[in-house]
Amino acid sequence: MQPQIDNRPENRVNATIPPQQSTPPPPADRLLAVAAGYEVPTEVHEQVLNESPVLEIDRFNLWYGTKQALHGITMPIPDKKVTALVGPSGCGKSTLLRSVNRLNDLVQSVRITGDMRLNGDSIYDPRMDVIDLRKRMGMVFQKPNPFPMSIYENVVYSLRIDGENNRGVLDEVCEASLRGAALWDEAKDRLYDSALGLSGGQQQRLCIARAIAAEPEVLLLDEPCSALDPIATGKVEDLIQELRGRYSVLIVTHNMQQASRTSDYTAFMYLGRLIEYGPTTEIFTKPILHETEAYVTGRFG
Amino acid sequence: MSFNKQSPRRLRSAHSSLAAHGEAWVWLTGGSLAIAIGMITGLLLFITVRGASTFWPAAMELVELTDGRRVLGEITAREEVIDQSDDVPKPISRKLVRTANFEIDGKHYEWFDQGEILQISLPEWATAVERLEGGRFHGFPLRLLEGDRIVAEGSAQTWQAFVAVHAAARRRCCEALRIDRHDRGVLQRELRAARLAVVQADLDSGRESSTFAAAVASEQSVIKRTASQSVVLDQKTAALRNANVAWRVEFATAAGEKKMLALDSIVRAWQPNRLSVLGKLGVYGARWREFLVDDPREANSAGGVFPAILGTVAMTLIMSLLVAPFGVLAALYLREYATRGPLTTAVRIAINNLAGVPSIVYGAFGLGFFCYVLGAGIDDIFFQASLVADNQPTFGTGGLLWASLTLALLTLPVVIVATEEALSAVPNSMREGSYACGAGKWQTIRRIVLPRALPGIMTGLILAMARGAGEVAPLMLVGVKKLAVDLPIDSRFPFVHPEREFMHLAYLIYDVGFQSPNSQAARPMVFTITFLLIAIIVLLNGTAVWIRSRLQRRFIAQHF
Ligand SMILES: Nc1ncnc2c1ncn2[C@@H]1O[C@H](COP(=O)(O)OP(=O)(O)OP(=O)(O)O)[C@@H](O)[C@H]1O
Ligand SMILES: [Mg+2]
Numbered sequence: 001m002q003p004q005i006d007n008r009p010e011n012r013v014n015a016t017i018p019p020q021q022s023t024p025p026p027p028a029d030r031l032l033a034v035a036a037g038y039e040v041p042t043e044v045h046e047q048v049l050n051e052s053p054v055l056e057i058d059r060f061n062l063w064y065g066t067k068q069a070l071h072g073i074t075m076p077i078p079d080k081k082v083t084a085l086v087g088p089s090g091c092g093k094s095t096l097l098r099s100v101n102r103l104n105d106l107v108q109s110v111r112i113t114g115d116m117r118l119n120g121d122s123i124y125d126p127r128m129d130v131i132d133l134r135k136r137m138g139m140v141f142q143k144p145n146p147f148p149m150s151i152y153e154n155v156v157y158s159l160r161i162d163g164e165n166n167r168g169v170l171d172e173v174c175e176a177s178l179r180g181a182a183l184w185d186e187a188k189d190r191l192y193d194s195a196l197g198l199s200g201g202q203q204q205r206l207c208i209a210r211a212i213a214a215e216p217e218v219l220l221l222d223e224p225c226s227a228l229d230p231i232a233t234g235k236v237e238d239l240i241q242e243l244r245g246r247y248s249v250l251i252v253t254h255n256m257q258q259a260s261r262t263s264d265y266t267a268f269m270y271l272g273r274l275i276e277y278g279p280t281t282e283i284f285t286k287p288i289l290h291e292t293e294a295y296v297t298g299r300f301g
Numbered sequence: 302m303s304f305n306k307q308s309p310r311r312l313r314s315a316h317s318s319l320a321a322h323g324e325a326w327v328w329l330t331g332g333s334l335a336i337a338i339g340m341i342t343g344l345l346l347f348i349t350v351r352g353a354s355t356f357w358p359a360a361m362e363l364v365e366l367t368d369g370r371r372v373l374g375e376i377t378a379r380e381e382v383i384d385q386s387d388d389v390p391k392p393i394s395r396k397l398v399r400t401a402n403f404e405i406d407g408k409h410y411e412w413f414d415q416g417e418i419l420q421i422s423l424p425e426w427a428t429a430v431e432r433l434e435g436g437r438f439h440g441f442p443l444r445l446l447e448g449d450r451i452v453a454e455g456s457a458q459t460w461q462a463f464v465a466v467h468a469a470a471r472r473r474c475c476e477a478l479r480i481d482r483h484d485r486g487v488l489q490r491e492l493r494a495a496r497l498a499v500v501q502a503d504l505d506s507g508r509e510s511s512t513f514a515a516a517v518a519s520e521q522s523v524i525k526r527t528a529s530q531s532v533v534l535d536q537k538t539a540a541l542r543n544a545n546v547a548w549r550v551e552f553a554t555a556a557g558e559k560k561m562l563a564l565d566s567i568v569r570a571w572q573p574n575r576l577s578v579l580g581k582l583g584v585y586g587a588r589w590r591e592f593l594v595d596d597p598r599e600a601n602s603a604g605g606v607f608p609a610i611l612g613t614v615a616m617t618l619i620m621s622l623l624v625a626p627f628g629v630l631a632a633l634y635l636r637e638y639a640t641r642g643p644l645t646t647a648v649r650i651a652i653n654n655l656a657g658v659p660s661i662v663y664g665a666f667g668l669g670f671f672c673y674v675l676g677a678g679i680d681d682i683f684f685q686a687s688l689v690a691d692n693q694p695t696f697g698t699g700g701l702l703w704a705s706l707t708l709a710l711l712t713l714p715v716v717i718v719a720t721e722e723a724l725s726a727v728p729n730s731m732r733e734g735s736y737a738c739g740a741g742k743w744q745t746i747r748r749i750v751l752p753r754a755l756p757g758i759m760t761g762l763i764l765a766m767a768r769g770a771g772e773v774a775p776l777m778l779v780g781v782k783k784l785a786v787d788l789p790i791d792s793r794f795p796f797v798h799p800e801r802e803f804m805h806l807a808y809l810i811y812d813v814g815f816q817s818p819n820s821q822a823a824r825p826m827v828f829t830i831t832f833l834l835i836a837i838i839v840l841l842n843g844t845a846v847w848i849r850s851r852l853q854r855r856f857i858a859q860h861f
Contacts, residue, residue, distance in 0.1 A: 101737060103733055103736060103737060106729075106732070106733065106736065108640070108641065131739055131740075131741050132739075134736060134737060134738070134739040135738075135739030137737070138737070138738075139734075139737040141730060141733065141734065141737075143730060145728070145730035145731055145733070145734040146734075147731060147734065147735065147748075147749050148731070148749065148752055148753040149748075149752070157735070157738050157740075157748075158738040158739055158740075160748075161738065161739065161740045161741075161744050161748070162739075207734070210734075210738065211737075211738075214738070214739070
């Protein structure tokens with residue numbers, strides 16, 4: 001399929017400015033080069049390109065006002081696989097994730113160039129129905145954000161807004177989703193209590209249940225386990241294992257063990273750039289760049 | 302940065318530790334609150350005590366003076382004043398006595414210096430009489446007469462006989478009054494409607510048309526019917542009045558003057574010095590009951606305030622119903638839809654400034670726009686007959702609807718500001734969560750934002766209600782009257798009459814307290830009305846707070 005031509009004026013300018021001729025050559029260390037403002041190429045392992053992608057991110061740039069947060073990200077996200085995004089804090093992982101379902105539209109200062117395609121459909125096409133797009137995705141945020149309603153209503157929220165009022169269907173979805181998010185045992189006796197009365201970790205699992213309730217094509221998880229204890233984390237990881245092969249999952253994590261345990265592919269980001277992207281086993285055992293190795297083994301970051 | 306510098310970065314001093322512990326601030330903030338609470342409870346206590354004690358049957362004291370005068374009354378106040386007439390100023394105490402008997406002495410109250418008073422006693426048969434007209438009467442019962450026949454004589458017998466016959470006489474009197482006010486009013490309204498129908502038919506289709514002829518015919522039949530009904534009413538009232546007219550009670554004042562009172566002019570009489578606490582409670586309750594459910598008498602300074610209670614509650618509720626959707630929708634647009642920029646900021650500032658516009662300006666606007674433009678327009682289209690025939694506007698003058706609208710406008714800034722605050726307190730992450738689930742803008746607002754902001758919106762409504770219910774100035778221009786015969790809400794279709802003028806408690810306070818010919822006699826009433834108004838506002842607000850706390854429990858829970 002031909003890439004969508006986006007003819008908005010800001011998309012025509014070339015966002016990546018090559019370093020000036022007169023400046024000294026970039027440092028050998030890629031991360032230092034990035035920090036110094038040089039363009040560095042992305043190391044993409046071959047296996048990634050052989051997969052059929054569900055989501056193609058294509059030369060994507062994003063600015064908050066005048067500050068650029070994402071620099072020319074190009075990465076295909078393989079279909080029905082788990083892809084992990086790792087990188088130091090503030091490198092733009094959440095921004096990238098929020099760009100996939102166009103949540104950044106809500107931030108007034110945001111400006112973008114480039115494109116993303118979901119199953120070939122341009123996400124940033126003006127004709128794209130944003131609501132429909134978001135219905136095809138589920139998202140779990142970095143901070144738990146349950147709605148001010150009962151646990152039950154939280155879980156079935158996306159069905160409710162689609163007009164589903166069949167009690168039997170809703171009950172079934174509610175139980176399945178809560179079980180999937182490892183919250184059923186704790187919540188089954190208080191389904192009709194306010195979700196705001198749950199603990200922080202329970203709230204986060206509730207948000208996971210909410211995200212998987214509508215069976216989205218793509219699941220976006222932004223550090224879903226950062227507020228969870230090891231047992232709940234294990235259950236969520238089990239859930240991700242279960243989802244593998246059925247859904248495409250994009251997960252942000254700071255936990256390297258988690259990335260290596262749960263994901264098929266791993267992308268390493270740094271200061272808004274994609275540095276290296278490949279199968280998880282290769283990224284963790286024999287990465288192309290020693291910078292990646294340093295990061296995933298904890299010697300940097 | 303090096304952390305092993307020689308000099309410690311943080312100095313400890315008495316001053317900094319005092320500031321850090323915040324001791325001083327506890328006292329300052331606590332003190333401010335204490336002063337505020339003190340002032341508010343002081344005011345409320347004052348009004349409650351004065352307002353609640355008005356109807357208590359106080360002891361009747363017979364005051365004998367050095368100059369030989371004798372007065373009978375309730376001692377309502379004591380005070381110390383400095384006597385300046387002597388060379389050496391010395392304090393003297395004096396007493397305020399409610400002497401009543403205005404038609405004899407020309408005053409309701411009188412001050413007596415301690416030195417003037419020879420003796421004070423509590424005569425057993427001292428009687429306080431509340432009359433339909435002329436204020437209170439204080440005296441001793443002498444005899445009860447039916448025509449020229451003496452039914453009873455002597456204080457004890459007269460009182461006994463009076464108690465036996467008074468209730469029935471009073472009931473007959475009230476019934477006659479009700480027929481005059483209510484039943485006749487109904488007939489008059491029917492007549493007027495028929496007459497206006499004729500005028501309307503004339504206006505619509507001319508004198509030659511068949512509708513005009515039909516209207517005239519129906520008017521004739523209404524005239525005939527009401528005339529015969531009116532005769533029946535006349536007979537009824539005449540019978541009731543005749544049964545009462547012969548009965549009279551003779552009293553003697555403390556000075557010994559005799560005074561004849563018609564039995565049916567007596568609303569209520571009691572002998573406080575003979576009453577037990579239970580009996581006093583009975584009188585107290587009966588007077589409260591009259592106050593709450595009856596129409597006013599004597600230029601509003603006696604009787605009940607029911608029309609004003611009804612008017613106040615109806616106006617406040619209609620105002621809330623009008624202001625809530627307006628304010629919430631406006632705030633929703635401002636906060637959720639409008640892009641942030643200089644224009645929205647300007648609008649916001651303008652709204653905030655509206656809250657500072659003097660309320661009388663709203664009244665003038667309400668009169669000029671609602672009554673004279675909107676109301677006149679409505680009259681021209683729908684109520685032309687009344688305008689042509691009686692030169693009497695229907696909506697083109699003040700009324701319940703326009704008053705409520707004016708106050709809705711007045712309280713709109715409060716609601717908008719409070720709603721905006723409540724909306725902005727809804728965390729953005731909740732909105733994002735909803736959008737991420739594929740919800741649209743309105744779905745997000747309706748399902749997430751509004752429920753979460755509802756307690757805050759309720760707070761704004763509570764403030765608006767309190768402000769609106771206590772407002773007087775604009776109401777004087779847009780429909781509140783000193784006396785409104787027809788209630789704005791009654792049992793006749795369509796039950797709520799938005800065009801009618803009405804009475805209002807806050808205006809009644811102003812009217813009775815400051816416009817009344819004998820404001821001194823009416824003063825206890827002012828306190829009682831104030832007490833009642835505050836009680837009603839507390840009740841309305843209490844309900845709203847209760848609803849809000851229920852919502853809060855549902856939507857806002859703490860977690861850590
Ligand atoms: N709304 C915003 N306005 C302006 N700048 C923003 C905004 N949101 C994020 N940024 C900036 O964009 C950069 C990327 O932020 P982002 O939240 O994507 O980081 P992250 O990789 O998710 O970090 P973390 O691991 O801490 O969550 C940061 O430098 C941040 O300061
Ligand atoms: Mg993040």
